[in-house]
Amino acid sequence: MQRLSAGTLPKAPITGVQLPRRPGRENARTGLVHLGIGAFHRAHQAVYTEVACAATGDDRWGELAVTGRSATVVHQLEPQDCLYGVLTKSADETALRVVGGIRRVISGGDDAGTAIAALADPDVHAATLTITEKGYPRAADGGLALGTDAVTADIAALRAVLAGGAPGARPGSSVGVLAAGLAARFAAGGAPITAISCDNLPGNGSQLRRLVHELADAAGESELLAWLGKAVAFPSTMVDRIVPATTDRDRAEAAQLLHLQDEALVVAEPFGQWVIEDRFVAPRPAWEEAGATLAADVAPYEMAKLRMLNGTHSLLAYLGALRGHRTIAEAVTDPELYDAARALQRQDAAPTLEAPPGVDLAAYGDQILQRFANPHLPHTTVQVAMDGSQKLPIRLLDTARDRLRAGVTPRLCALAVAAWMVYVHRGRDASGRELPLNDPMATLLRERAAGPERGLADRMLGIDAIFDAEIAGSDDFRGAVRDAVATLARRNSHAAPQR
Known part of the structure; x- marks a missing residue:
């Protein structure tokens, strides 16, 4: 041809x-x-x-x-x-x-x-x-x-x-x-x-x-x-x-x-x-x-997209990859992960946002999940998982910071951050398949993640290039991340840690 x-x-x-x-x-x-x-x-x-x-x-x-x-x-x-x-x-x-x-x-x-x-x-x-x-x-x-x-x-x-x-x-x-x-x-x-x-x-x-x-x-x-x-x-x-x-x-x-x-x-x-x-x-x-x-002002649009779409994308990427889902489309059709993604949008992200003109945030979130489920767009979980050290601060941590300032513990943001930590630490999914760590801070991330899963959250939250003092110093957020890491670690207990 x-x-x-x-x-x-x-x-x-x-x-x-x-x-x-x-x-x-x-x-x-x-x-x-x-x-x-x-x-x-x-x-x-x-x-x-x-x-x-x-x-x-x-x-x-x-x-x-x-x-x-x-x-x-x-x-x-x-x-x-x-x-x-x-x-x-x-x-x-x-x-x-x-x-x-x-x-x-x-x-x-x-x-x-x-x-x-x-x-x-x-x-x-x-x-x-x-x-x-x-x-x-x-x-x-x-x-x-x-x-x-x-x-x-x-x-x-x-x-x-x-x-x-x-x-x-x-x-x-x-x-x-x-x-x-x-x-x-x-x-x-x-x-x-x-x-x-x-x-x-x-x-x-x-x-x-x-x-x-x-x-x-x-x-x-x-x-x-x-x-x-x-x-x-x-x-x-x-x-x-x-x-x-x-x-x-x-x-x-x-x-x-x-x-x-x-x-x-x-x-x-x-x-x-x-x-x-x-x-x-x-x-x-x-x-x-x-x-x-x-x-005249792009900020409401970009913040809605970063927190509703990109934040959800990252959550599905790390949770989905750990469970063995190869694509975002597979991950979002997992009922438990769908519920987590929807909860992130509605409980953590939407309350921090000013809706752009003419946009209903709940409907916007549902549209995002429907788009993610398109079976003809096999966006892989490991592809979306790339460069987590660069993406987490703007996709999830800004949302978490605003919720903490409002007196609310952002548990879904904490879950997504914990999934990233376990992804880095384990390096393998629930079936033992290797999960690549493609990140400009990969060497440091591996060093901090090395060791027992107990204490993983505290070691990773100590990376100040990712987690600023307000986030890392929040007892509520730290506790939520620790709890989520422990839950994810138990679920993936038969996957060998990365060596």
């Missing part, structure tokens, strides 16, 4: 397939740079841009896509002229959209200079980021992690760019690439630009702004810092769409529809949501034409 490309793309309509208005590199001028292209961006923001451009006929928004350190996506997209499919699967229906808005894809590890030069181009009006929580080089207080190798490289790259050395600059993080690109833009005349974080961080725009400004400050570039304050906007966003790992079966199903092989295929649920703070300093695609919400 031939591979998808501009030359092999069908010219006539195909049942069940949405073809791009214009294919790949012939689609548009480059008006966007995206940092961190992976499956989620291809199934989310890139689709919104594609639909918006088709609705308005605006051809300014071709995209330069930049990977992280891995060049895998480059090898997937380059031979296909940057075309790829999004296979949308509900319980009853499957459809395929071929997306054609990416003009070029490059490796951020090998070709940062091209990304920096693109960010300096006055025809580029926006930069978007999906680099995951761990992609932001933050210290414990949320500020720049000064002294780390990545930030040291970021500062050196920013200085090199301003000294005229952009082609050889090698930032240590994606935020460093953005900062260096903004420095190059400033040096080239300083056309305004909007930088849009699309990661699961509360106040993601403010957090990105802080890191970029602190990089400029650490580099001693006061004029750049002043320009950033005037010419670069950092709106906050909330994004939501379930995008599981693509399987060979998915690729075969897409090939049946398109009659072409697609090595860059991504899979997604029908639901999608993008809420963007309406704060721009430069032109942008008409994303609202594709269903995005432009809001």
